[in-house]
Amino acid sequence: MSNQLNQLRQQLQFAIDNKTKPPGSLGLLETIALQAGLIQQSLRPSVQDPQIVVFAGDHGIAKTGLVNPFPQEVTAQMVMNFLRGGAAINVFTRLHNIGLTVVDAGVNNENWDELFVSDHFINAKIARGTANYLESDAISESAVVAAIEAGRSIITNLALQGCNTIGFGEMGIGNTSSAALIMSAITGIPVVDCVGRGTGVNDDQLKVKIETLQKVFQFHKLELYSKNPISLLGKVGGYEIAMMTGAFLAAAEHHMIIVVDGFITTAALLLAQQMEPGVKDYCLFAHTSQEQGHEAMLRYLDAQPILHLSMRLGEGTGAALAIPLIRSAVAFLNEMASFDTAGVSNSTESTTSRPKA
Ligand SMILES: Cc1cc2ncn([C@H]3O[C@H](COP(=O)(O)O)[C@@H](O)[C@H]3O)c2cc1C
Numbered sequence: 001m002s003n004q005l006n007q008l009r010q011q012l013q014f015a016i017d018n019k020t021k022p023p024g025s026l027g028l029l030e031t032i033a034l035q036a037g038l039i040q041q042s043l044r045p046s047v048q049d050p051q052i053v054v055f056a057g058d059h060g061i062a063k064t065g066l067v068n069p070f071p072q073e074v075t076a077q078m079v080m081n082f083l084r085g086g087a088a089i090n091v092f093t094r095l096h097n098i099g100l101t102v103v104d105a106g107v108n109n110e111n112w113d114e115l116f117v118s119d120h121f122i123n124a125k126i127a128r129g130t131a132n133y134l135e136s137d138a139i140s141e142s143a144v145v146a147a148i149e150a151g152r153s154i155i156t157n158l159a160l161q162g163c164n165t166i167g168f169g170e171m172g173i174g175n176t177s178s179a180a181l182i183m184s185a186i187t188g189i190p191v192v193d194c195v196g197r198g199t200g201v202n203d204d205q206l207k208v209k210i211e212t213l214q215k216v217f218q219f220h221k222l223e224l225y226s227k228n229p230i231s232l233l234g235k236v237g238g239y240e241i242a243m244m245t246g247a248f249l250a251a252a253e254h255h256m257i258i259v260v261d262g263f264i265t266t267a268a269l270l271l272a273q274q275m276e277p278g279v280k281d282y283c284l285f286a287h288t289s290q291e292q293g294h295e296a297m298l299r300y301l302d303a304q305p306i307l308h309l310s311m312r313l314g315e316g317t318g319a320a321l322a323i324p325l326i327r328s329a330v331a332f333l334n335e336m337a338s339f340d341t342a343g344v345s346n347s348t349e350s351t352t353s354r355p356k357a
C-alpha cells in the first residue's frame with residue numbers, strides 16, 4: 001500500500017474510533033466505512049446514485065436439461081418480468097431507492113417488444129446464447145473480448161452519470177454450472193465441491209449435474225486455463241458472466257464501491273481479479289449465498305460477507321439488500337459526533353477489540 005493510502009487508512013481509523021461509541025462497537029459497519037473511504041480516497045465517502053445492473057444471457061447446455069430444472073425460456077421471460085417491475089430485484093431496488101438497469105448480454109430470443117424502449121434496458125446482445133460446452137467451446141475468444149468491452153462501457157457510462165456505488169446481478173438459466181466450472185478451474189477445488197443445486201435440482205438431478213460438469217471439465221482440460229480468464233470464458237463461460245467481468249474492471253478503474261452479489265457474480269469477480277489483481281479492493285461482499293461453493297469461493301478471496309440470509313436467487317438481490325447497510329456505514333462516519341465535539345469523555349485505556357479491517 002502506498003504511503004498516502006496508509007496515511008488515509010490511519011486517519012479514517014482515527015475518525016471511526018473517535019465517534020461517540022465504544023471502539024469497534026459498530027462492528028462490520030466500521031470495516032465498511034473504512035473501506036468506502038479507501039476506495040474513494042476520502043475521509044468523507046458517500047453513496048451516490050447506487051445502481052444494480054442485471055446482465056442476462058443464455059447457456060447452450062441449458063437446452064439439454066442435464067444441469068437445470070427450469071427451461072431456457074425462463075431467462076427471456078424473467079427479463080420481461082424485470083422490465084415490468086415484478087421480480088424480486090425490482091421490489092428491493094424500488095424499496096431502497098436504487099437504480100436498476102437490465103442488459104441483454106446474450107439472451108436466446110428473437111426480439112424484444114416495444115416495452116423494451118426504456119432507459120433501463122440496454123440491448124447489448126452478442127449472440128442468442130452460448131454454444132453447448134459439452135460439444136464445443138461456449139463462446140469464441142473474440143466474442144468474449146467484445147462482451148468484456150461492452151460490460152466496461154456500460155459501467156463507465158454509469159460512472160460518468162454520477163453513480164459511485166454499483167452492484168451486479170445476473171439472469172441466465174444454467175449459469176450456476178458455468179460459474180461452478182470457472183470456480184473449479186481457478187481455485188483448483190474439485191468440481192464436485194463447486195457444484196450446487198442452483199434453482200433447485202433434487203438429489204438424482206444433482207448427481208447428473210455433477211457428472212455432466214466433471215465430463216465438461218475433462219473434455220476442455222480446464223485445469224490448463226486456471227490462469228487464462230479469456231480462454232476460460234471461451235470454453236465454459238456465459239455472455240452475462242463475461243460482461244460482468246468487464247463491468248468489475250471498469251467499476252474498479254472508476255473507484256466505485258462494488259457490491260458483490262452471489263455465486264455467479266463472485267465467479268465473474270474471480271475472472272476480473274485474475275485480469276487485474278487490485279479489483280477486490282473495491283469490493284464489498286453482500287452475502288453468502290446458499291449455493292454450495294459460494295462459501296469456499298468467498299474464503300478463496302478472503303472476503304467477509306455482510307449478510308447471511310440463506311438466499312440463493314441471484315439477480316443482484318443480495319447486493320440490493322446490502323446497499324442500505326453500506327449507506328448506514330458511510331452515514332455514521334459522516335454524521336456522528338466525535339468525543340471532542342460532543343464533549344463526551346473517552347476512555348483511552350479501552351482494550352475492546354475492533355473488527356478485522
Ligand atoms: C424464475 C427464476 C427467477 C430467477 N432469478 C434468478 N434466477 C437464478 O437462477 C439461474 C441459475 O440457476 P440454474 O443454474 O439452476 O439454472 C440464474 O438465472 C439465476 O440468476 C432465477 C431462476 C428462476 C427459475
Ligand SMILES: O=C(O)c1cccnc1
Binds near residue numbers: 199261263313315
Ligand atoms: O448465488 C447465486 O447468485 C445464485 C444461486 C442459485 C441460483 N442463482 C443464483
